[in-house]
Amino acid sequence: MAHISDLIATDIEAYLKAHEHKSLLRFITCGSVDDGKSTLIGRLLYESKMLFEDQLAAIEADSKKYGTQGDSIDFALLVDGLAAEREQGITIDVAYRFFSTDKRKFIVADTPGHEQYTRNMVTGASTADAAILMVDARKGVLTQTRRHSFLASLLGIRHIVVAINKMDLVDYDETVFDRIVKDYRAFATEIGLEAITFIPMSAFKGDNIVSLSENMPWHQGTTLMSYLETVEIDESRMQKNPFRLPVQWVNRPSLDFRGFTGTITSGIVYPGDRIRVQPSGRESRIARIVTCDGDISKAVMGQSITVTLEDEIDISRGDVISLAESPAEIADQFETTIVWMHDEPLLPGRPYLMKIGTVTTNATITDIKYQINVNTLEHTAAKTLELNAIGTCNISLDRQIAFDKYDENRETGGFILIDKLNNSTVGAGMIHFALRRSQNIHIQHVDVNKGARSRIKGQKACVLWFTGLSGAGKSTIANLVEKKLHAMGRHTYLLDGDNIRHGLNKDLGFTDADRVENIRRVAEVAKLMVDAGLVVITAFISPFRSERKMARDLLQEGEFIEIFIDTPLEVAEKRDVKGLYKKARRGELKNFTGIDSPYESPEQPEHRINTTRLSAEQAADQVISIMNVRGYV
Template sequence: MAHVSDLIATDIDAYLAEQESKSFMRLITCGSVDDGKSTLIGRLLYDAKMIFDDQLTALEADSKRVGTTGDQIDLALLVDGLAAEREQGITIDVAYRFFSTDKRKFIIADTPGHEQYTRNMATGASTAELAIILIDARKGVLTQTKRHSYIVSLLGIRHVVLAINKMDLVDYSQERFEQISQEYMTFARELGFADITAIPISALEGKNILEPSPVMPWYSGPSLMKHLETIDVAQEQTRKDFRMPVQWVNRPDLDFRGFSGTIAAGQVSVGDELVALPGGRTSKVKSIVTFDGELDTAICEQAITLTLEDEIDISRGDTLATSKARPEVSSSLAADILWMDEHEMVLHRPYLIRLENNTIPGNLSRINYKVNINNLEQESAEVLTLNEVARCELSLTEDIAFDPYDDTRSTGCFVIIDRITNKTVGCGMLRHSLDNATNVHWHALDLDKASRAKAKEQKPAVLWFTGLSGSGKSTIANLVEKKLFARGNHTYTLDGDNVRHGLNKDLGFTAEDRIENIRRISEVANLMSDAGLITLSCFISPFREDREQARQLCGSNSFIEIFIDTPFEECEKRDPKGLYKKARKGQIKHFTGLDSPYEAPENPDIHIKTTEKSPEKIAGEIVDFLDREGFLTT
């Protein structure tokens, strides 16, 4: 093994050169719970002599205390490092381990098998070149085995080892091995793997790990280590077209302006013509700068700084690419999504989309289909739940440069971030741009929000009235607008009922439709604010997150949340439209306060309790607030 080489003592430089020249492979182990993934990695590390004496001593002590293998060393404890993992006997987080043999270096990721932690498994698979899919010989192919196999395929891994583990518990049965192999091969036929190599093993006993085991004489294939050392998994990224997402603009002084990043694909040389996307300006490479000096040529995965012959506008998040083979540029894209959050994905809800060095607001505008993991059939869907996979349409607020994920992983993948909690809720692989995406662009206008507001002698504002049906939102907003109009201010009221006669005529009252209703109104309110108006928006808007999204879209400095706080009993007593009566009879579904929740504002800008004051007095107080805050004059 690598670390016991005689060169360590005799010629350390030669040893380091030998290690540097070895090929390198990233791989992942995956499968269902208790298939033996952690034990297999522990066995590989143990047999490769990659465990220090103090680690081995600690492992022996831990095996006696929390091990699950009787008197034997519990090798799974080498990678199950979290206390919760040892207590429950399951892998929760992704654990990365390095090991080396005489022929190759490896980084192996031990990923969770439990369905709840499938998102962690996807994280480990995103950089792997080969997947070891373990199957317990007693249990055979399980649903989680299929789910992980599909995700492995989705994430572009084309080389698979089907490690049928715990053969010692089925008496090393050739019949059982062949039965499981055939079942898996039939399932995986449509997944597009380049090769699948089935190997019977016992990770606990070390059978067929380093060398072929005599207890399975009927198996004539390679041992697991032999296969890992010899399989060719090179993706030849250097032969692809040049791509480099810009990480930062390097400007140490007035005389130097370079663009730093890591080459995602291809290679670049001094004199090459590049294009900066999505802007589209071109220039030639003047120099390639690194920490160790300048280069004539740089290749994939090198971190470099490029200087160009021309001064063109390039910022963090832009992409430098060869001008003769450009990536696609679009803001509307088809993507495969893996949903990773306990809360459902909701169409049209604003999220943050993070791609390489760029973060852009966007939403999932449509689910084309989701995939049934058991049979790989396509099914219709309106939402995505935890661990579901679907082909979706992604809409961004600005153009991006990208390559299909199958061509270049790093420029074709992204994660989805919740704008409120900042949690990663999904990941995706870009497939292609949609037909109409390249025909829509922002048009520059000479007049802006400030100039329009100055002409109206007021400060634009969005007054967002929220409260239960019958709370008095529209009544109070109407009085406020009348007072503002009398003062000479320029206003407009967006009312829930009114917009459902036109703009939102196609929407119902499900949670998804309510979210889309508020999203559209937020966009309209933002446009009216841009026009310099004081906009009064009167909607139940029951969900706290949607109101916060409206605030972010319209700008927190001009967004005023007004909570019209009227007790439910009082609203039902008033019932000006007869809606509560109909809802009680079951004639109206998803009625807020009855069978659909209302999330009251926690820190509204203005909190109105309607049972304590008349609508006229409340309207006056709101106008006084606007006057004090400087919205009514410039």
């Protein structure tokens, strides 16, 4: 007689084999708050018999605790795992659930409905094949309905179910359903959504979820479960797309093996195929395709593999391996659509990190071409993007990368933006195309370089970056430092904040966006002057750490010396030589640093000068002493 553990093991093995070859559909539920998304997912889990008895018992108890009427089960409690969500009856986080039927496996993401959690919806939609857009029959098409529909369209979701929910609360009225269908179709036409299926339902009551509802005999279309089991998955299209293997790591388990590991994002590859490594452009042939189960003769999209090549060529993490006859494109400037996901606005000129595939690189938004109004689809001018805003933007990188257009390959055409200071994700984007300038502009080699220019001047080039509040003493100290260096025979140039705004930056105001661009231009000019072999002295408030870091990153190690003129606000305001603080306090001068615009103090400057203890002359002498120690004079 078989042991009970053997029987259990046999049952588990049989279960896994039964599901092994089923197709997998990834889908999301989205829409406005309290439209019934979590209830629907709970209902799907229940109807697909994916709940254990103890789970049902717990949900029944919670349903009574949180006020469900009668003996009904509140299926939303299966999904809303956070205590805050259960108490408020809303979804905050993205909840992923797995379930299966006899025909297919599913991974569903329940995304939040509140506008402030739109970024969570983008996260859930980024890998989805289909979207169930929930609409409350009592409310109709809302702003968040349009927002989520537009995002689904942007993110390349090709199959949309408009689930008109809570039909039981409008007496299963067909005219209500027809009115919502008409309203939604009008909007969908404007954003180019075509594959739309409308289903009237009640997730709470179970109408049209698994079987057609007797309460709505006028609906002769599909049920939701039937739709999910039969909708086409775009895997075949991605299999037909050109082969792409973003390199995740270089595999060197021994001296006689060197392979390149990653997950295939599209296409098929065989041993012997001619490949091209990008962005370098070097070519070779596939020697072996290796997996944890040994060598294979063919690899397809979604497989994690290691390939070895016939030739020894330089490949590293972030490179993309393509077939030689159909390589990815190469560029460092793009037109993109960006969904901004952070409380702090996107500011053109501010440096961010872009992560695309397995490569992470420095990125700057060079231009916001327009912002998109999700209600009217109108294109409006914008200098910044606020939380949840969607804009078409030009973006510039500090290196060339391999890419595909987003609508051809999500993995090599989609990216996220990361804040360089706190490493948080602040935006998500989709590449439209490379800007022509990225193909036509190249670095020109010159024979006389920075070292040669510095040697002829008998000095080491660097930037002395003075930062501090208005009235701190930056310009006074910087001027004294330049006079002392000049007397010592050093070649210098002083870039002063007020003087620059009379010429190079005369077109800029004092908004956060303009301040970022002001410092970006100054940093680029300072870089050119350092390349000329000069000692560059800058005196700018430069209030934001991000821009000071950007200026530092433009230069080589040791060439950027940050000097914080640490003068308290009350002291700077008492000096008020130019009368600016008085104007700011009266409301006549907007966006004034220290009053209604922030100043972010340096965390680790090379030198800190407290002007309440030192005279300007003494402070200048300290700077010269620092330069002596560092070998710059």
